[in-house]
Amino acid sequence: MAITIVDEKPHRDVVKQVVCRNCGCTLEYTPNDVREDRETDYTGSVDIYKRIDCAKCHCPITIGI
Numbered sequence: 001m002a003i004t005i006v007d008e009k010p011h012r013d014v015v016k017q018v019v020c021r022n023c024g025c026t027l028e029y030t031p032n033d034v035r036e037d038r039e040t041d042y043t044g045s046v047d048i049y050k051r052i053d054c055a056k057c058h059c060p061i062t063i064g065i
Helices: none
Strands: 016-019 026-029 035-040 046-053 060-063
Touching: 016 060
Parallel strands: none
Antiparallel strands: 016 026, 035 046, 046 060
């Protein structure tokens, strides 16, 4: 059996919203838009943050998935 595409628009269950704290825009995103950023502190510990960029001001927005 082959996989067929019923609708290319993302289903509303996977579309999430977040407000940019820099410019106040409300953004919609899907899991494909999220990137993981790794940051290392002075002790060598690595923290992983899930982020998207604001479409208006390009400020990184940390999200919780």
